[in-house]
Amino acid sequence: MAILVTSMLLLLAPWYSWASGDSGYVVDACSVTTYQDLCIHSLASYSNIAKRDPSKWARAGVSVTIGETKNATRYLLGLKKKNRFKGRNRVAVYDCVDVFQDTLDNLHKSLGVLRQISAVTFETQMEDVTTWVSSALTDEETCLDGFEGQKGKQIKLLESRVKRVSYFTSNALALVAKLASTGP
Template identity: 90%
Template sequence: MAKTQAILVAFMLLLLHSCAYGGEQGDSYVVDACSVTTYQDLCIHSLASYSNVAKRDPSKWARAGVSVTIGETKNTTRYLLGLKKRNSMKGRNRAAVFDCVDVFQDTLDNLHKSLGVLRQISAVTFETQMEDVTTWVSSALTDEDTCLDGFEGQKGKQIKLLETKVKRVTYFTSNALALVAKLASAGP
């Protein structure tokens, strides 16, 4: 009886994994798309649901990468705004939180502009569009790093949590930038 239950559990887990990643074919699409990213596991996990729509289309993968990055950035921006509102940090750390809120709002602006352009890719203006998107996503990554600079050398649970959240956004942004670069090299 126990052996039958174990087999059933293994089968159910396999079935859940296949559904979560869009089946074997969908799994290969996301793995292929994410092969150019630095944080491949994060990429695969965060973009797996796009597999059956994006398939082998670099444009759709770039849009998906920027889109999930916007979601992560919004979550971290809300967290930073909460820290700012609560006034729980003092001195240098308080000023750094205010700076982070500003740079994260710039990050969101750059990511939204990028997504807008990626939704309207044109063969005629492709190179210019890709230059703009690459610049904006790169700028978003720089802004996120700038946020972390304000807390350099600081300690404490709140600082560690903030750094973890901001670094996570940088991983998503780095992956989005790699997917944009893949689209730029593939062409319209």
Template identity: 70%
Template sequence: MAHTRVMLVTFLFLSWLTVPSCSWGSRRENSYVKDACSVTRYKDLCINSLSSFSNTAKRDPSKWARAGVSVTIGVTKNTTRYLIGLKMKNSMKGRNRVAILDCVDEFLDALDNLHKSLGVLRDIRGELFDTQMEDVTTWISSALTDEDTCLDGFEGQKGKEIRLLATKVTKVSCFTSNALALVTKLASAGP
């Protein structure tokens, strides 16, 4: 009986972990991060993931954009490692095997686009600002498309492994969406 209860609690906990969601951590905020994140779609995620940048970024849209992209790179790297692990494990067969191979490629491309974006954000120049912002916006939008495309191959598929993969990929998309909003805010603020 106790064993059944432990299994049920474990199952419920794991089910809760694998539900796609864009929340993350506990809510810590101050006025700087709250103001910066006001333009994002996933405000709680933004506030919780970027609150540690408040003292350095304050009201600087450029610093918030860099922080958003930097944090997104970290989350994307972790998910890319996870996807490569699934690919190497070779547990997915048939259609899912093809989908995981495509998904890894999509995430490697997304990571490349995010790195290019951060590189440009670290070297903003007044005379090139508009062109730089167009490039960065295009690259982050492309990364978001790559992440969404990753899930296309798994459409209609079921199972614990697929749910966990979808949760991780969705979370990365939420971070990327927020980073794009912060970059758009910077672009509208001007150099």
């Protein structure tokens, strides 16, 4: 995992210099996230629209996470269809497909609420969104639990893809938490 994160940082280094020089909005928004370089890279295109609006950054974070989750779900569905895994690992792939469907549902519900934030129901809305995005992150971790202690190139690739989605989800959750703490 350290190699993957280090590789990502090296690839993003030139981009990060550009972003911090030309657009402090995305850097400021992503300062609350765990995976800041990934956040900056994935959300930079939203800078001119979101500026300093935590609501727009939360929507952008969840929206980008939906895209990543869809990609991972397609990958998992392909593995399920090809029957590349046997025994325990096959069951784990099937479980991953199920939990990723739940993840997508939770993220879509979250985005729907974030698009209709209301000052009157803000606290309830944020509690719901926080719960759903947290649940999505838990689902991703549950997917990985099924492969604990397993080895092999295919397992490592699957784990890498799922972890990548969890990084995006973690960042989205941080952006949602920032919105919840600043208010509508």
